[in-house]
Amino acid sequence: MSKAEKPGRARATKQVTEQVTEQAPGPGDGRRPARLAVRKTYKLYIGGAFPRSESGRSYPVTSSSGDFLANAAKASRKDARDAVTAARKAFGGWSGATAYNRGQVLYRVAEMLESRRAQFIAELAESGTKNAREVVDASVDRLVWYAGWSDKIAAVAGSANPVAGPYFNISSPEPTGVVAVVAPDKPLLGLVSVIAPVIVTGNTCVVIASERAPLPAITLAEVLATSDLPGGVVNILTGSVAEIAPHLAAHMDVNALDLAGVTDGAVAVACEQAAAENLKRVLRPAETDWFADPGTGRMTAFLETKTVWHPTGV
Amino acid sequence: MTTSLADVATSNATLRTFLHGLPGVDRVGADQRAAMLATRSIKTTAKAQAIDLAIGMVDLTTLEGADTPGKVRAMCAKALHPDPADPSVPRVAAVCVYPDLVAEAATALRGTGVKVASVATAFPSGRSSLDVKIADTGFAVAAGADEIDMVIDRGAFLAGDYVKVFEEIVAIKAACGAAHLKVILETGELSTYDNVRRASWLAMLAGGDFIKTSTGKVQPAATLPVTLIMLEAVRDFLAVSGRKVGVKPAGGIRTTKDAIKMLVLVNETVGEGWLSPDWFRLGASTLLNDLLMQRQKMATGRYAGPDYFTLD
Structure with missing residues (x-):
């Protein structure tokens, strides 16, 4: 046998x-x-869906050695407008969710990112990131770190104010609204480090991904889409920063602007000037070590303070 | 044909013969034609003109149980100055309210050229006796309404009692006096495009000055194919009777894009003669803000935000 x-x-x-x-x-x-x-088709991420650019345009993305990797959608200003509409629509629900719930969702994003680490390491290596493993680790840690802040930021950024009258006077931080974010050219860690602080406090955002290496951003969008994050809270556009950013900066339904990834000084100034029209909060681009402890600065930059006077009942 | 039109309404049988003798509507064809016309691209200066024309055609409407005199006054102010920051914005065509608030609107709009329209006849269901409907109409007219939006009795229409619907419209028209009569067909409840065509003809035969798609309380409301069929009916009625009737799509028109699609439909179906607030109206409430936002976008280049316009 x-x-x-x-x-x-x-x-x-x-x-x-x-x-x-x-x-x-x-x-x-x-x-x-x-x-x-x-071959994977990389599209935009708007309102929880993955549409192609309204303009039908795309542009080739190459690896650091110049090899063709994929075509990414080249977003137009109409895509940016659609993304703002989606973000505005999502704002009520997301800002109204409990801080505890937002923290849970962010932690879930970290979990999903962790489960895809091999894919991200490969994509980051292709885009020329030397220490891809450390970058993915740091990105997951960053998400967990910000997830923990969701129900603590109010204690740090808010206060009970002593006033000369029979009132309780309490200041509490509230999300500012829709934030337009230009992500830095650090494909994963930079991206996570600008998105997480914006959304953890209850804002929604429209993100323009790194123009040079947009693919990890769209893969991150797949992570976000499967992480209990309501559609529209994060919207990711790929394409030309110089083309889209000024339209977002001028958009009257955008409440704040994070220019972290704007390298062209002239574009940054133009964006800031356009943002003045409706007094958007603007976070200027600055040299940043993305591995360092980020502090609370990126969260507090996109918060408004609401102060309530309440009679003590004397 | 004109002589025969006068005899059409002598009995239910003749009305039925006439209305059922109208050519049937090719549903697929109507849908396709409306969809094809909706793909027209209107840009730059043409778009700017279309937006201003559409603003001038809006019947600014509030038909809620929670309407208050204050809300009506605020809406009248908006009708007169849609964008207080920009005096070049045209006024809307009319303000549309419930009969008990007509006096409030008439006071606010006296001498401005903006008309006061009132729904009447047991709006929106139309389920009441003819006496009540006539009294409702008379109340609105006495309070100062320039236009009456009546609803037809859909139950009678669907049951085939065309002469009842006809006589009701005639009676309301008489009660209107000098006021314009718009006849609401409530197309969302008529089930077929053939019925929409028949109801359009019935309303025009009975003397309606305008035919209007919907109350806004039933979905679907003013769809493009339904508006197309009504426009065709108006065009054919003019050819047969020599009387020009206006059209008012209402309900579900929320964006500038929707409004411009309607204007394209008008231009391609009945021609420029109807591209005026005297012959074409848009019944809407939220549409006006979107038109204003688009207008501002065209003027400044910046996308506008709803925070900077009044709530409806």
Whole structure:
């Protein structure tokens, strides 16, 4: 019996190895044609969906060595407008959610990111990030860190004020609204470090991803889309910063502007000037070590203070 | 044909013969034509003109149980100066309210050229006796309404009692006196496009000055194909009877894009003769803010935000 079984087993093992090797695209072996590579289409992330750019445009993304990686959607100003509409629509629900709930959702994003770490390490390496593993670790840690802040920021940024009258006087921080964010050219850690502080306090955002390396941003969008984050809280656009950012800066339904990723001084100044029209809060671009402890600055930059006077009942 | 039109309403049988003798509506064709016309791209100066025209055609409407005199006064102020910061914005065509608030609106709009329209006849269901409907209309007219928006009896229409619907419209028209009569067909409850065409003809035969799609209380309301069919009916009625009737889509028109699609439909179906507030109106409340935001966007280049316009 054992002699009769052996060839059969050997055949079965061979079939398995064949199936495994067949999964990777490559040249045919003469008997079967080569398997087609399934290339991913990178799109925008607006209102919880992944639409193509309204303009139909795309641009090629290359690796650090100049090899073609994929085409990314090149967002137009109408996509930016749609994203602002989606963010505004999501604002009521997200800002009204309990801080505890927002913290849970952010922690869930960290979990999902952790479960995709291999994919992110590969994508970051392709985009020329040397220490991809450390970057992914730091990004997950950053999300967990900000998740913890959700129900603590009010204690730090708010206060009970002593007043000369029979009143309780309490100041509490409230989200400012829709924040337009230009993400820095640090594909994952920079992106997470600008999104998390904006949304943890209850704002919603429209993010323009790094123009050079937008692919990890869209992969992050897939993480966000599967993390209990309501659609529209984070909207990610890919394309030209110089083209889209000024429209977001001038948009009257945007409440604040984070220019972290604007490298062109002229564009930054133009954005800040356009933002003055409706007194948007503006966070200027600054040299930042994204691995360092971020502090609360990025959260408090996008908060308003509400002060309530309440009779003590004397 | 003109002589025969006079005899059409002599009995339910003749009305039925006439209305059912109208050519049937090709549903797929109507949907496709409306969808095709909706793809027209209106840009720059044409868009600016279209926005101003659309603002001038708006019947600014509030038909809520919670309407107060204060809300009506605020709406009248908005009708006169849609964008207080920009005096170049045209006034809207009319303000549309419930009969008990007509006096309030008439006081606020006296001498301005903005009309006061009032819904009447047991709006929105139309389920009451003819006496009550006539009294309702008379109350609104006496309070100063320039235009009456009546609802037809959809129950009678669907039951095939066309002459009842006809006579009701005639009676209300008589009660209107000098006021213009708009006849609301409530197309969302008429089930078929054939019925929309028949109801349009019935309303025009009975003497309606305008035919209006919907009350705004029933979905679907003013869809493009339904408006197209009504515009065709108006065009054909003019050819047959020599009398020009206006059209008012109402309900569900919320964006500038929707409004411009309607204008394209008018221009392509009945021509420029109807592109005026005298012959085409848009019944809406939130639409006006979107038109103003688009107008501001065209003037300043910045996308506008709803924070800077009054709430409706």
